[in-house]
Amino acid sequence: MLANAIVTGLIQIQKFTLLSTRAIANLFRRPRYIRDTFEQMDIIGVGSLTIILLTGFFTGAVLALQSAASLRSFGAVGLTGQLVAVSLVRELGPVLTALMLAGRIGSGIASELGSMVVTDQINAMRALGTDPTKKLVTPRMMATVTMCPLLTAICDFFGLIGGWLVSLYELKLRSSLYWSVAFDSITYDDLIGGLTKPLVFGFIVSMVGCYKGLETWGGTQGVGKSTTQAVVAASIMVIISDFFLNKLIIELTG
């Protein structure tokens, strides 16, 4: 029983690695589906703007509220901007954006590709002489990898605005104090780290979605199962990889 589970797990890791390697190798092989990539960028990037904007805004606002309560006991409410900015840029912006994308994009990719598998559309595509990893996987991977850092930056920015509005109206802080403390606290390393992690997260979300979608079997019920698994697996992988990426960034930046 345990041995079977281990073998199944290892086979899944092998298949996932192979698919990921092919998706990356396709970047250097013709044909390149540039139009499909831009279409996906639109769906993933522009299409996710609203949820990312709302997530960022309210996370920043909550951070300001919560941190002010703790900072007040030290008489340091003025540092609210610093806490909001550092938490968002280093950690919450990248992770929350990736989790929101796992919910919206990972599930979307898995259900779309899964439906194509169960209705033979993937086989039809192969029969027409098209490699589905080139036509479907690589464009989605490229689009998510490029859009995730941009969406993270937007999430960070709207988070700062959320924090600023709470600081201004709830905490009665001066705008200039909030913004100057916020900007001064963000280092170059924070920005690099905060915008590098989304590249990896974007890769994880898209590849897990594609993998789960292409591995679908068992009709429409199978599509539902793949979709759920894609969201769960991508979310967990994002959180686990976040720890190791942070460790790596700390090692590299000293």
Next chain:
Amino acid sequence: MIHLEDVSISFGGEQILRDIHMDVGPAECLILLGSSGSGKSTLMKIIIGLVRADSGRIVVADHELSSMTENEMMAVRQKVGMVFQEGALFDSLTVRENVAYRLYDEGGWSEEEIEERVLQLLSFVELEHTIDMMPSELSGGMRRRVAIARALMGNPRILIYDEPTSGLDPVTARSICDLMVKLRDLEGVTSIVVTSDLSAAFFLSTYTARLDNDNETVLLSSETDDVCYIHTRFSVLKEGGIVFEGNLNELKGADDPFIQEFIT
């Protein structure tokens, strides 16, 4: 055109096909009969390279598939058309984009050339008016006909049909059969038809398409008209092996109780 030798495949320890031998000549139609789970669809997928056989030799249009990589096989697949069960049209594309899929994928075609070619194929399947429709707006029979038009793009010399008439009413099924007969007899397309629809199978082996004096297509039946040989053979699959090969009369006269039960 198609040659299979000792082809075997198993999934998860279960033998799906064993030692399959098959030869299909140019402009010939092979009808593959068999109960569900007998390995018919797997055999089709092996012929087009969608599934790799565990052993055996597969030659399609002078290409030895057994020794090819996935990338090399892509080029061969462009010479073979496949009509999937239910059509398998791309949901997110219009009928025009579905039919012209190969042209868009190759690139280098102008919109006018694409339009002309798509209309030509859609008129063959009598569905010109659907060009701007989405697959979800089409009926089951229309989807199969669009799938045939899509498979014909690029003039493949081999067409593989997977259950082309299953789930269709008799009139629509007949229109699909008419198309298949026309492609076989007038265009010289080699075809393999996987079906469990016996009336469609018998239609394909008793009807032939000819051009009359006015260049109009007419369908003639071997039962009522003066038609000599119709280029259609039958193979029957049972539990992964071929248990019968021959023409319609031989099929009807076969002693095997399985075949008798199957065709009655």
